[in-house]
Amino acid sequence: MATTFAALIFRPAEIPDRALSQGFAVALGGFDVASPRLFIAPLPGVPGFSAAYYSSGEPAGSGDDELDHLSELFEDELSPPVAVLDAAAELGHPGATVFALVFSEEVVHDDGWRFEASGFVRHFVREGEEGIEAGVETPDRSDLVEVDVDLPETATAQEERDATDRAIRPLRGSTFLADELGAPVLAALMGGLFAPERRVAVRLVEPGPASIVDEVTRLNRVLRREDGRGAPASPPPVRGVAAPPTYAAFARAYDWADPADPEDLYRELAIGAVEGTLRFLREDELRGHEREPGWEAAAARQLYPIARLSGSALGGGAAQRAIVALAADGEALWVVRGGTSAAPAGPTFGELLRYLSLGWSRRSDAEEDFIGALMLRARLRSLGG
Known part of the structure; x- marks a missing residue:
């Protein structure tokens, strides 16, 4: 079977798993893929380097479709290597260098890159509309030429393949990477592809209570608030549904009593179906949901209310109200209207908190x-994507 893959080559000392996860998630922001993931393997024969192999999670289908997706993703201005470098810099590794290869045996496609903070270098060969073409790109240069293969009229198919291989070998992206790394990179990548060491999920924000505490602390810092001020002893159950551990962690870390902002309103939000003005529910409001008309249906779905949402953006022109509720997994958010109608909110709990902190920050280009x-x-999820 012909092999098609895209891999990021990196030094684990410079690129932690969180940078890989976040970087690919940022690059994939506008791509509607099922369940993107990364498989990590050390590269045999390339000491100190590992490879992250990207998979879209789509069902196996046409190799051409997969190659089209990989090419579009890695050729984008905000490609996975660029976003991974941004994430690594945020995590304390601003001088990292990464390499990438998009490769296919089904057609001639061998596209190699080196990325660092100062820019990139790209060498590739691929099948174009008029035949095989080769190119070199940097931020200041873009050269593209057709590859001529001299063959006698009597050449056999095998002789044509051999001559083509000789002509394109020095122009291949994998040849460029082999020179950069001083090792036969393509053979190493083929070996690692079939011997992954572990899997890394692709996420913008990690799930779990510890991550939520980090996000709340970030939000408090942005808003110049105090961690845990006015925090309740323990969030109460609502209609028999206990607070998920992520919400309990949020409640302990959030600033519930900022004297400079007693209303505690987040206005003009627009992320997925979370549109309008948001206010996190206080303990007495949570207890009030024991009597909220119609909330039995939401409780039956194990939804826990965490915030009230209001504003004309919810539809109908007049001001409307809804509840943002947290699913039992402590990650998925739902927008509940009337206690009965529930729709995916779009962002996860952690993503909503990061959105709030970024929304009130002076943002860098990476942010x-x-x-x-x-x-x-969030938009794709709220639409069912």
Whole structure:
């Protein structure tokens, strides 16, 4: 079977798993893929380097479709290597270098890259409309030429293949990477592809209570608030539904009593179906949901109310109200109207908190890319994508 893959080549000391996860998630913000993931493997024969193989999670189908997706993703201005470098810099590794290869045996496609903070270099060969073409790109240069293969009229198919291989070998992206890394990169990548060491999920924000605490602390810092001020002893159950552990962690870390902002309103939100003005529910409001008309249906779905949402953006022109509720997994958010009608909110709990902190920050270019990815992913999820 012909092999098609895209891989990021990196030094684990420079690129932690969180940078890989976040970087690919940012690059994939506007792509509607099923369940993107990364498989990590050390590269045999290339000491100190590992590879992250990207999979879209789509059902196996046409190799051409897969190659089209990989090419579009890695040729995008905000490609996975660029976003991974941004994430690595945020995590304390601003001088990292990464390499990438998009490769297919089904057609001639061998596209190699080196990325660092100062820019990139790209070498590739591929099948174009008029035949095989080769190119070199940098931020200041873009050269593209057709590859001529001299063959006698009597050449056999095998002789044509051999001559083509000789002509394109020095122009291949994998040849460029082999020179950069001083090792036969393509053979190493083929070996690692079939011997993954572990899997890394692709996420903008990690799930779990510890991650939620980090996000709340970030939000408090942005708003110049105090961690845990006025926090309840323990969030009460609502209609028999206990608070998920992520919400309990949020409640302990959030600033519930900022004297400079007693209303505690987040206005003009627009992320997925979370549109309008949001206010996190206080303990007495949570207890009030024991009597909220119609909330039995939401409780039957194990939804826990966490915030009230209001504003004309909810539809109908006049001001409307809804509840943002947290699913039992502590990650998925739902917008509940009338206690009965529930629809996916779009962002996860952690993503909503990061959106709030970024929304009230002076953002860097990398943070602008991050909030853009948050909004794109939330939009796709809220539409059922």
